[in-house]
Amino acid sequence: MLNLKTIQQKIISFRNGRDWAQFHDPKNLAEALSIEAGELLENFLWKTTEQSRNLSPEELKKVKEELADIFIFLTYLSGEYKIDLLTEVENKIAMNEMKYPVHKAKGSAKKYTEL
Amino acid sequence: MLNLKTIQQKIISFRNGRDWAQFHDPKNLAEALSIEAGELLENFLWKTTEQSRNLSPEELKKVKEELADIFIFLTYLSGEYKIDLLTEVENKIAMNEMKYPVHKAKGSAKKYTEL
Amino acid sequence: MLNLKTIQQKIISFRNGRDWAQFHDPKNLAEALSIEAGELLENFLWKTTEQSRNLSPEELKKVKEELADIFIFLTYLSGEYKIDLLTEVENKIAMNEMKYPVHKAKGSAKKYTEL
Amino acid sequence: MLNLKTIQQKIISFRNGRDWAQFHDPKNLAEALSIEAGELLENFLWKTTEQSRNLSPEELKKVKEELADIFIFLTYLSGEYKIDLLTEVENKIAMNEMKYPVHKAKGSAKKYTEL
Numbered sequence: 001m002l003n004l005k006t007i008q009q010k011i012i013s014f015r016n017g018r019d020w021a022q023f024h025d026p027k028n029l030a031e032a033l034s035i036e037a038g039e040l041l042e043n044f045l046w047k048t049t050e051q052s053r054n055l056s057p058e059e060l061k062k063v064k065e066e067l068a069d070i071f072i073f074l075t076y077l078s079g080e081y082k083i084d085l086l087t088e089v090e091n092k093i094a095m096n097e098m099k100y101p102v103h104k105a106k107g108s109a110k111k112y113t114e115l
Numbered sequence: 116m117l118n119l120k121t122i123q124q125k126i127i128s129f130r131n132g133r134d135w136a137q138f139h140d141p142k143n144l145a146e147a148l149s150i151e152a153g154e155l156l157e158n159f160l161w162k163t164t165e166q167s168r169n170l171s172p173e174e175l176k177k178v179k180e181e182l183a184d185i186f187i188f189l190t191y192l193s194g195e196y197k198i199d200l201l202t203e204v205e206n207k208i209a210m211n212e213m214k215y216p217v218h219k220a221k222g223s224a225k226k227y228t229e230l
Numbered sequence: 231m232l233n234l235k236t237i238q239q240k241i242i243s244f245r246n247g248r249d250w251a252q253f254h255d256p257k258n259l260a261e262a263l264s265i266e267a268g269e270l271l272e273n274f275l276w277k278t279t280e281q282s283r284n285l286s287p288e289e290l291k292k293v294k295e296e297l298a299d300i301f302i303f304l305t306y307l308s309g310e311y312k313i314d315l316l317t318e319v320e321n322k323i324a325m326n327e328m329k330y331p332v333h334k335a336k337g338s339a340k341k342y343t344e345l
Numbered sequence: 346m347l348n349l350k351t352i353q354q355k356i357i358s359f360r361n362g363r364d365w366a367q368f369h370d371p372k373n374l375a376e377a378l379s380i381e382a383g384e385l386l387e388n389f390l391w392k393t394t395e396q397s398r399n400l401s402p403e404e405l406k407k408v409k410e411e412l413a414d415i416f417i418f419l420t421y422l423s424g425e426y427k428i429d430l431l432t433e434v435e436n437k438i439a440m441n442e443m444k445y446p447v448h449k450a451k452g453s454a455k456k457y458t459e460l
Binding site for chain 2: 002003004007010011014017018019020022023025026027028030031033034036037038040041043044047048049052053055060063064065067068069070071072074077078080081083084085086087088089090091092093095096097100102105106107109
């Protein structure tokens with residue numbers, strides 16, 4: 001069973017072995033993450049909703065790689081600011097619970113500013 | 116100490132309580148992730164590298180929220196395809212180790228296709 | 231009737247009056263354009279194809295603003311490299327005509343690498 | 346001398362010859378534009394500001410193609426909503442002149458909400 005801390009350390013150690021921390025300022029990392037998000041999206045372009053749920057094995061393979069890339073850049077950015085990502089996620093869920101109370105948000109795709 | 120599985124379940128349970136799975140096909144989720152990546156990047160726009168390393172507390176707060184949002188959409192997408200994200204990350208690191216061998220990639224920002 | 235050259239000069243003159251050329255290196259401009267593209271996309275998130283064709287007047291207003299913003303950053307980037315955008319577009323159409331010959335591409339959403 | 350209307354008609358005619366209008370709903374077009382913006386940005390990733398101003402001829406060639414692609418998708422989106430893009434740009438400049446008055450915005454990279 002893989003462990004989050006172990007993976008995060010592998011990610012950092014992969015970089016340090018290549019002396020890449022010098023390129024990894026937050027501005028560049030945020031660019032990289034945005035580029036990867038575009039590559040992820042490309043897998044769904046021109047597809048219908050139904051097609052996006054039923055990828056071929058080849059397409060799924062590419063999607064998995066993009067998801068992994070995005071996680072890797074999330075890890076570098078979190079490391080840069082010494083953030084514990086899971087804590088931030090927990091905080092964000094708590095915020096979202098206030099922005100999107102069940103009785104207002106249930107079944108609606110509206111943004112909280114319009115609820 | 117927060118646990119990855121627990122957080123992932125919180126994320127899924129937040130959604131299910133709001134009946135939002137109906138909107139969460141992969142095409143829409145990839146769009147959402149890309150939009151959030153753009154919002155993350157906006158925090159660094161017009162900044163120098165140095166400035167991006169030295170955010171104000173207010174700026175850092177926004178960055179943390181965007182990182183959390185991106186993690187949340189990664190979780191939904193992984194759930195959609197029943198992927199274990201950490202396994203995919205480990206596989207991707209192994210691939211990257213072959214694409215970027217230390218003796219070629221050390222200290223270089225070139226893409227593997229140019230190494 | 232508006233003229234392209236006149237509009238491009240207005241865009242440049244808007245910037246010069248504010249002394250913003252100092253921020254407008256291509257790296258930052260490409261970030262800005264990508265952020266605006268994300269804001270454009272946000273108008274279609276969670277929408278069906280049909281809904282995206284039938285925006286409310288308020289939604290359409292926002293879409294128009296994002297399209298304009300993207301054109302503005304295209305203009306700055308073209309100016310930076312002293313490119314005539316229309317010439318580049320004409321060249322690209324010629325390339326696309328070779329990559330996507332009618333007899334292969336007609337009615338297909340496949341990428342040229344898969345045709 | 347190339348003419349905007351002529352180019353826009355070429356872009357539309359390229360599509361119609363391939364029977365692609367069926368894929369070109371605004372949601373997909375906005376995805377496509379966002380993906381292209383990511384590809385544009387990739388040309389500047391890991392580069393310094395100075396390097397982004399001094400691209401090699403090969404890099405510049407790629408940048409030109411991405412700018413053209415973005416213009417092409419802008420044209421499709423404008424056509425979809427029967428918008429005259431130049432008019433929208435002119436309107437947006439007028440709005441920006443109010444949001445960013447010279448005496449406040451001169452030499453500042455701040456967003457209008459912070460001026």
